[in-house]
Amino acid sequence: MNLTTINNLIDRLRGRTLTFFSKGNQWRRRIALFLAVVGPGIITSNVDNDAGGIATYTQAGSAYGYAMLWSLVPMTIALYVTMEMCSRMGVITGKGLSDLIREEFGFRSTFFVMITGFLVDLGNVVAEFAGVAAAAQIFGLSKYIAVPMAAVAVWVLVLKGTYRQVEVVFLVACVFYLSYLFSALLSHPDWMLAARMTVIPSIHVDTGYLITLTALVGTTIAPWQFFYLQASFVEKKVGPRQYPQARMDVLLGSISCMVIVFFIIICTAATLHASGLTNISDAGEAAKALIPLAGKWAALTFAFGLLNASLFAATILPLSTAHVICEGMGFEAGIDHKFREAPAFYWLYTILIVVGAGIVMIPNVPLWKIFIFSQVGNGVWLPIVVIFILLLVNRKDLMGEHTNTLLFNVVAWVTAIFMILLTFVLVGQGIYQWAHGVG
């Protein structure tokens, strides 16, 4: 099947759904309007559950069982609040986040954002390809075959696909996250306990617990996602009239992201934690440990989820970085353009993938150093980006009547300050680990 056929298929499917919906009553029409916008929010928030994320959730579940589930509710709110501001800016101004930072804060700030963005994201891309390697190992495939294959696949997808095609592929990847639902079902968790622990906070004052909690927040809200989210709303040409749909997209995304986290945590809590395996730090390790505990299928679905998540994130992270730099410099950017129309964009994308996949392929490379580096980098980058967002979204000359309301501002600033404090902890911990050489 070549791209034209796929294109036609998508066209026909969309056309059919849209005419079906638009011919019908009020509700059908509303759904059709929503379908035209849906994508960026759901995709961006699901990519948060990348290889690093899954590792962190596994750690949380295996070490503390159900005890961390309560944090998912405030995290959903934080995720929604921060992402909603970006989607609003994209929809109202029609410009990317990096565009706005350059135009409103000048070259120096943008330069800092671009350089940190590039380095941090490169670290993250390495982590994603390491995730591909770990998942491939469980399926019995060598990383020297799996990683180059994955790199070529994600490269071709973005290079040859149009925005719409790529978005469809991403949305399908989002559906594959449901494999964690099956892993959770197959591991027979205590649903009542899980439900209770989600609603009732249980706070332990113990260093390990706090560090894991911090990592949980740090991995879920990452700075690169704001750039990607805003850029894709802009590339999709979603206008102010479609803002309600865009907001719904972001809300659904934040919730679905957290539902997946919920399943991962209860899966590992019901198996690893219940059988005393509390020292698992890696998603691949977790999948292997699942085999004797919950059966081969639970392990395989878990590993499949990891593979899907890693591939997905290995596509989006370089895209986000390319957007950050191209918008900042004013170069043409976007999946809809051809290579020769947006050379800087595609070269950046290519370099990030080649270098990211290349580092994973080096035998005996100390990957943990790269992970800590990108974690610390995220921590340094996040507060700055969030403060930029909050300053920009409250600018009357940019946003008109769409600036934050007082209540929203209070929630957003509290979230921002809380996140900033948490990431400081994370940065401190990373530096400590680096200095003492513990992986």
Add this chain to the structure above:
Amino acid sequence: MARGRNGLRVFCFLGREEKKRKKLTTEGTEGPQSSQRRVTQEHSHEWLCYGRKEGEMLFATELVGASAYDSQEHFVGRVREFFVEPAEQPNRISHFLISRGRFQPLVARYDQVSKVAPGRIDLNVSERALDAYKPNEGWLAVQKDLLDQQIIDTKGRKVVRVNDVDLSEMRTNEHVELRIAQVDVGLPGAFRRLLQGIAPSAMVRKLQGKLPQRSIRWEFVNLIEPDPLRRVKLRITHEKLEDLHPADLAEMMEELSAAERQGIIASLDEETAAKVLAELDERLTTQIVERMDPEKAADILEEMAPDAAADLLADLPKETSDELLEEMPNLEAEEVRELLSYDSATAGGMMNTEFAYVSEASSREEVLGWLRKQEFNLEQLDTIVLVDAHAQFSGTVPMARMLLAAPEQLMSELKTEPLVSITPDASEKDVFELFDKYNLRMLTVIDEEKRPIGTVTVDDVVSRLVNA
């Protein structure tokens, strides 16, 4: 604009188009903007200058924060912004904004400046002679509106952003004028922006000389610039935009942000705006019209062909479209309302109510004479509709056949067989089939009394088929 019976509407396109064509041929070689449709990919960056410019330049970055001293060598304040007054002189820095901490900021006019050097500006008047700063809509702020802004090429693609603005000095007896020579889009500008205020200015100047230059001459910068309300207007002549074919302009606009689109439409005259809107993507069109001042929107709609206007209004919310129809002159509004009453998938929804019809008893010469006086829109003259003595539809005459006919030949002798027409409630599929079967270029729509009420032309059919 003249108006005939039965909603016959006439534009004066002919003269205008000829003028434009002439302009293109004479100016075609002057600059890339005037010949952009012929510029190929390899040449589209020919306005970029590489290599060092002769003579020393001053850079906007070096002057931001410069200390200003008055004629008695007293410190006045620091320069925070420069303004250009495009209406007066498109490249001269006309005003300097001098801030004085908690005191009211002052403005120095260009003829009050006697010396300019990096980090220092000397005035030839005393501090008391300076005016207090008042924001001015007509001024272009170099820092706010030019630095860091996006540059797009003539095809609407993003190219790069403005890193710095290069200024050249013009000395006269009493004062120094600064002229914008070019905008820096290369590494030296970026380097300066990064290090200004951190490293010594002399060192920055020395090091940047080693970097490759890349800049755009000011004459080629056609500024699309946001005003405080975030609408965008063009400060400098927008002739260049209007020289573009409406379809090209529409394509370029699709790449821009909503605010920029709004600005471009606002800057165009109604006739051009109408043509551009007709070419734009439906979704964008409704977005633009909804954000527009209703009066202006109604003026643009008036310029559009009634069928295009009806299509546009059909996509708008009911209140908005009603409001716009209120604003339009009664006759036009009635026409559009009538078209709106037809389902868009019928012949009535496709037809255009502007068309030429003549009596079948008139001679070829009479008709041509009448047509010459009317100044019709050329697309509408492909085929002429004939009516009989009861004003009922009696046939059509293609223009080509009229050209070849003898002057005194009657129109009734020239009409094409068979007599094809359609009622407004017929489905669009029927229309397509008729066009296909009889190889039509135009199909007449008639009412119950067999009176012609509109025509469907082949371009309407093609765009329907393409979008289907």
